[in-house]
Amino acid sequence: KLEKVLKQVYGNSQAAPALPGKAGAKDDHSSDAADLGDKLLYAAYIREASDIHIDPTHKGARIRFRVEGQLEVYELIQKEIYTELASRIKVMANLDIAEKRAPQDGRFSHQFVSGGKRIDMRVATLPTKYGERITMRLLAVQTEGLTLNKLGFTDHNRDMIERFLRRSQGLMIMTGPTGSGKTTTLYASIRLLLAERDVNIITVEDPIEYEIDGVAQCEIDPASDKLDFAKALRSILRHDPDVVMLGEIRDKETADIAIKAALTGHMVLGTLHTNSAAATVTRLIDMGVQPYLIAAALRLAIAQRLLRRLCTHCRIPRPLTEQEAISIFHPELAGTQIYDPTGCVYCGDKGYAGRIGLYELLELNESWARDVADEKGEAVLTDNMRKSGVNSLLDDAIEKLVSGQTSFNEVLQIASSW
Incomplete structure (x- = not known):
């Protein structure tokens, strides 16, 4: 029984001998596709996959x-099964199967x-040479237990957010590339707000990724012009919100409304796509927002990335080599004890269990706000942050390497883009 359950959850990467046998009737293929579809969704849910x-x-x-940012093979299927599975998914998603x-x-x-348990799936199809490629994103995961304490913040950084x-x-x-955990951090922040005081919180999202009791969540419709971020935000401000969360600040109109709301008695939480906390200011200026308005409204910018967390049951210690220390721009760390992944039953032989966040926080004090208003630029702001001891994303990655939370190969990804 255990072997059967494990196969349903983890699939079979040695897929050739495990493929469904050939069947003569179409009904057999339909049955196989329906059975596979149910197992597929259950396995993805149990393994906490973000996409299929x-x-x-x-x-x-x-x-x-x-899973945890890495693609893993679940199963290989025959063409007949694929055709029926694709049709089944398209019907469930109300797509045109023809x-x-x-x-x-x-x-x-x-x-x-x-x-x-319920999972929401967003489905996208793409015509390719051999048929339709289907990608499904798992959405609306419940947020019980999601707190800032579990996301990898240092005490100092967590205190800054709570302040x-x-x-x-x-x-x-929150700023960072797609899939870097920005929305998760915003949801954890909202849960903290709900736990500490009675507030009216309204979100505008595309799509709604988590469900939170006590929060009015509004999903925009990108397929039409009836409801976009700017229209939704403008309407929300008539509903007496204490806190507004924007899934993404995409254009000048949305940015202007968000900043106006932040200056008129509202707390506004949002996301952008930039590479650093200081670049948040540059991105808003590039959108056409006046620097003096940014200086007046922006209180905290947080750059974020995700690294895989080492499995504490099977990680093994070793010294950091001289060449490795140089490659992450810290030659003085040569000989420092770090940990490598190995793999065990607790982590599914991957060596990693979950992910941990890297953070760079820019708290706009009076002096730095004046620099922003005077348009001194991102380089000056970054230099001031470093002189003041603000950790960069790489600094945070190094700390998590030395403390045994992640591996050298994970940190090297950050250092390579530095």
């Missing part, structure tokens, strides 16, 4: 999960009878 990838090939299709030459987007909810969240107004922006 179904890639057609000349023989069938390869199914992969993105349309196979154009990309389509949809979504559906799936309820697990066991435990009553902002106790304010009555101002703008906090």
Whole structure:
């Protein structure tokens, strides 16, 4: 029984001998596809996958999960099974099953009878040489237990965020690439607000990634012009919010409204796509926002990345080599004890268990706000941050390497882009 459950959850990367046998009737293929579809969603949920990838090939299709930022093969399936599975998913997502030459987007909810758990899926199809590529993103995961303490913040950084969240107004922006955990940090911040005081919180998201009791969550419709971020935000401000969360600040109109809200008695939480905390200011200026307004509204900018967390059951110690220390710009750390991943039953032989955040926090004090208003630029702001002892993303990565929370190879990804 255990072997059967493990196979359902972890699949079979040695897929050739485990493929479903050939069946003569179409009903058999439909049954196989339905069974595989149910197992697929359950396995992705149990493994906490963020995405499911179904890639057609000349023989069938390869199914992969993105777990902790890494793609892993779940199963290989025959062409007949893939065809039925693709049709089943498109029907569930209310897509046109006859349309196979154009990309389509949809979504559906799936309820697990066991435990009553529900997952929401966003579905995207893309025509390729051998058929439609299907990507499904798992959404609306419950947030019980999601706190700032579990995200990898140092005590100093967490105190800085909590200090902002106790304010009555101002703008906090999370920044980083797609998939870096920005929205997760915002949700953890919202849960802290709900735990500490009675506030009216409204969010504008695309899509809603988590469900939070006690929060009015508004999802924009990118397929039409009826509701975009700017329109939703403008309407929200008529509903007497204490806190507004924006899934993304995408343009000047949205940025202007967000900053105006932050200056008129509202707390505003949002995200941007930039590489550093200081670059938040540059990005807003590039959008057309006046520097003096940024200086007046922006109180906290947080750059974030995610690294895989070492499994504490099987990590093994070793000294950092001289060449490795040089490659991460800290030659003085040569000989320092670090840990490597190995793999065990607790982590599924991956050597890693979960992910941990890296953070760079810019708290805009009076002096730095004056520099922003005077348009002194990102380089000056970054230099002032370093002189004041503000840790960069790489600094935070090094600390987590030395403390045994992550591995050298994970930190090297950050150092390589430095």
